[in-house]
Amino acid sequence: MKATAMSKRLLSQRSAFTLLTVAAVIVVIPVLVIVIEIIINGASAISWDFLTQAPSQAGKAGGILPAIVGTFYLMLGTIIFALPLGVMAGIYLTEYAKDNWFTRSINLAILNLAGVPSIVYGLFGLGVFVLLFHFGMSLLSASLTLACQALAMTVTTSREAILAVPREYREGSLAIGATRWQTIRHLVLPQALPGITTGAVLAMSRAAGETAPILVVGAAFLLPGLPQSPFDQFMALPYHLYTVAAHVPGMSKSTIWGVALVLLIVVLSFNILATFIRLKARQRRLNA
Amino acid sequence: MSERKSPAVTAVGVKKTLRRRWRPGEKFIEGWIFLAGILAIVILLGIIALLLKEGLPIFIHTTPWEFFFGTKWYPVSEPPTFGIMPFFVATIWITLVATAISVSVGIACAAYLAEVAPAKVRETVKPIVEILAGFPSVVMGFIGLMLLSPLVQSALNLNTGLSGLTAGIMLSLMSLPIVISVSEDALRAVPDDFRQAAYALGATRWETIWHVSIPGALSGITAAIMLGVGRAIGETMTVLMVAGGALAVPISPTEPMMPMTAAIASGIGNAVRGGLQYQALFAIGLVLFVITLAVNLVADRVLERQKRKFAR
Numbered sequence: 011m012k013a014t015a016m017s018k019r020l021l022s023q024r025s026a027f028t029l030l031t032v033a034a035v036i037v038v039i040p041v042l043v044i045v046i047e048i049i050i051n052g053a054s055a056i057s058w059d060f061l062t063q064a065p066s067q068a069g070k071a072g073g074i075l076p077a078i079v080g081t082f083y084l085m086l087g088t089i090i091f092a093l094p095l096g097v098m099a100g101i102y103l104t105e106y107a108k109d110n111w112f113t114r115s116i117n118l119a120i121l122n123l124a125g126v127p128s129i130v131y132g133l134f135g136l137g138v139f140v141l142l143f144h145f146g147m148s149l150l151s152a153s154l155t156l157a158c159q160a161l162a163m164t165v166t167t168s169r170e171a172i173l174a175v176p177r178e179y180r181e182g183s184l185a186i187g188a189t190r191w192q193t194i195r196h197l198v199l200p201q202a203l204p205g206i207t208t209g210a211v212l213a214m215s216r217a218a219g220e221t222a223p224i225l226v227v228g229a230a231f232l233l234p235g236l237p238q239s240p241f242d243q244f245m246a247l248p249y250h251l252y253t254v255a256a257h258v259p260g261m262s263k264s265t266i267w268g269v270a271l272v273l274l275i276v277v278l279s280f281n282i283l284a285t286f287i288r289l290k291a292r293q294r295r296l297n298a
Numbered sequence: 299m300s301e302r303k304s305p306a307v308t309a310v311g312v313k314k315t316l317r318r319r320w321r322p323g324e325k326f327i328e329g330w331i332f333l334a335g336i337l338a339i340v341i342l343l344g345i346i347a348l349l350l351k352e353g354l355p356i357f358i359h360t361t362p363w364e365f366f367f368g369t370k371w372y373p374v375s376e377p378p379t380f381g382i383m384p385f386f387v388a389t390i391w392i393t394l395v396a397t398a399i400s401v402s403v404g405i406a407c408a409a410y411l412a413e414v415a416p417a418k419v420r421e422t423v424k425p426i427v428e429i430l431a432g433f434p435s436v437v438m439g440f441i442g443l444m445l446l447s448p449l450v451q452s453a454l455n456l457n458t459g460l461s462g463l464t465a466g467i468m469l470s471l472m473s474l475p476i477v478i479s480v481s482e483d484a485l486r487a488v489p490d491d492f493r494q495a496a497y498a499l500g501a502t503r504w505e506t507i508w509h510v511s512i513p514g515a516l517s518g519i520t521a522a523i524m525l526g527v528g529r530a531i532g533e534t535m536t537v538l539m540v541a542g543g544a545l546a547v548p549i550s551p552t553e554p555m556m557p558m559t560a561a562i563a564s565g566i567g568n569a570v571r572g573g574l575q576y577q578a579l580f581a582i583g584l585v586l587f588v589i590t591l592a593v594n595l596v597a598d599r600v601l602e603r604q605k606r607k608f609a610r
Contacts, residue, residue, distance in 0.1 A: 023504035027414055033406030034415070034423055037478070040471055041430045044441050095334045102335030106328070118598075119338040125525075125594035126345065126587060127532025128435075129559045133566070133583045134341075137348040141571065158341050165338065191324040219434025222534035222559070226566050248436040248535075255440045256539050270440050274433075281432040285425070 048271050055268025065232060069254050070261060074269060079236050080149070080229075080244035081218050081276060087153025087240070088160050088217040093210050095157075096164025097199075100206075103165070104172040105194055124162035131159045132226030140227055147228025150240035155223045160213040167209025171202035204291030208284045215280035219273065221248040247273040349587055353580035356380060365581065369547050373565065373575040380578040382585070384547045388462060388555035389531060392541060395466025395551050396473055396530040401523050403470070404477030408522075411478070412485035413507050431475035439539030442468040447540060454552055460542035462551040468536050473526035480525060480601075484518020485511055487608055518604040524597035528590050534559040558582050 063073030099120075107113040135155025145151040175198050183193040199206075229249035237244045251269045254261050356365065360380050368381020407427075411420050446467060447459030454463075488511050496506040512519070542554020543564065556564070562579050569576040 019502050023502045026504045030406050030410035030414055033403045034410045036403050037407045038426050041426050095337055098331045098334030102331045116338055119342045121598055122591055122594055123338055123342055125528050125590050127590055129534040129562050130583050130587050134345045134348055137352055221436040222563055248434055252436050270437055277434055
């Protein structure tokens with residue numbers, strides 16, 4: 011009697027665990043399908059010309075060089091603004107800010123910035139950088155817009171990385187007469203560097219894939235050449251993918267998949283780089 | 299009395315001799331650090347101010363009632379009408395579909411990872427979930443367009459595979475990583491003593507998960523759901539490409555539709571700056587902003603409570 015009750019309970023455990031495993035499989039399969047489909051369908055489009063030529067015939071022929079270069083410019087432009095400001099904000103929150111309502115409202119603001127929809131950042135960039143500051147539909151406006159969006163991430167990762175530096179290090183440094191800034195500059199920041207770098211690389215990966223904001227503040231579909239100044243319009247991979255996939259009729263399928271593959275490679279390689287840096291840092295900490 | 303006074307005097311003297319040199323460079327840097335610190339607030343207030351400034355004037359032309367409950371969005375007809383009901387209902391449909399999937403699958407997957415999976419499996423699945431989080435939304439839209447929408451179309455025998463349902467399924471994939479990671483963290487935060495106690499009372503592992511771990515992590519799981527919802531509401535590119543873009547109020551999720559984010563993205567390029575349509579689009583942005591802000595604030599509150607729960 012007791013044994014059957016027990017076996018019933020074990021049976022329900024087995025079926026429940028099966029369900030949970032199935033859920034994990036349901037999560038994993040689409041990821042594999044997406045990656046494999048994009049690689050298989052996109053690989054045939056990838057050629058030296060595809061990567062090094064400008065597009066012609068409304069994107070149907072030629073390559074996507076301006077979009078690749080535009081995306082790298084965007085990543086660079088985003089991180090130039092978002093990283094220093096993010097690190098400084100992280101320093102402020104960990105080393106200077108007191109635990110009061112003001113600091114709490116800064117933290118709350120950061121949290122909420124992370125949740126603002128990307129299209130709303132686009133509206134913000136359009137209203138402030140394009141129109142108010144007269145930067146126009148340009149690489150600069152797009153970089154600043156994406157930087158605002160990336161800020162939440164660079165601040166959060168910097169803050170966590172700086173917080174992880176043991177308190178004793180700071181106390182030792184202050185005890186031998188270093189100023190607060192000297193302590194931060196020569197002790198805290200070098201220690202926090204791997205964490206900060208991880209966040210920066212992830213932010214760049216995010217910026218490379220972001221489409222909605224640049225759609226609002228000035229990505230162009232077709233440009234004959236590369237942008238010559240920050241005030242020029244630009245092409246970008248995600249926007250190019252959007253346009254060729256959704257708006258250009260008669261596009262060859264392999265070209266569209268090719269654009270998707272190149273975008274995915276850029277984004278995922280930066281993601282993997284971030285993971286690599288994190289693992290390396292953890293290893294070093296364990297060895298130390 | 300005088301004996302107690304003298305060390306104090308010395309201390310003041312020491313403090314004076316050791317007083318740090320005036321370092322203008324450091325003050326300068328620290329000033330910048332403070333400015334960077336408050337930048338997040340400045341940007342957030344800037345977003346609010348801009349949305350209000352550009353969006354509110356629409357209510358001079360259209361009453362709030364017409365705007366929120368109007369079912370006709372004809373920005374270029376004469377006279378133009380701006381009713382956002384179709385977009386609002388579309389957002390709700392798509393978010394419902396996305397949340398139903400991402401919550402059921404996501405929480406089960408989190409329970410698997412936190413409680414059941416062997417370490418090796420977990421170390422393989424977690425990076426895959428991270429890859430999913432890294433997919434750009436435009437790629438998800440593209441996949442929805444190429445792979446999922448033909449499937450949905452033939453499976454349900456629809457006129458078009460571009461529908462709220464298709465968009466919702468793609469969005470559920472995009473919400474999954476955050477639902478999984480936040481729920482898993484919440485489950486891990488439940489102290490192991492609780493599980494040991496349940497085992498000692500004769501509970502099986504599953505009974506322990508169901509009656510101890512999940513109830514213990516409930517507020518964290520709630521926060522995970524809300525963050526997933528926030529993500530789904532704010533997503534733009536995927537729904538712009540896959541949802542179908544129809545302007546009628548959708549009656550069922552299998553219809554083509556246009557959620558609020560897609561309405562902004564597809565309209566802003568044609569809107570005359572400062573014109574009525576431009577204002578109306580900013581007003582939609584304001585509505586979106588308020589909704590996501592509320593969702594995130596509540597999620598944060600719930601998450602804080604979860605953190606305090608087992609803090610010792």
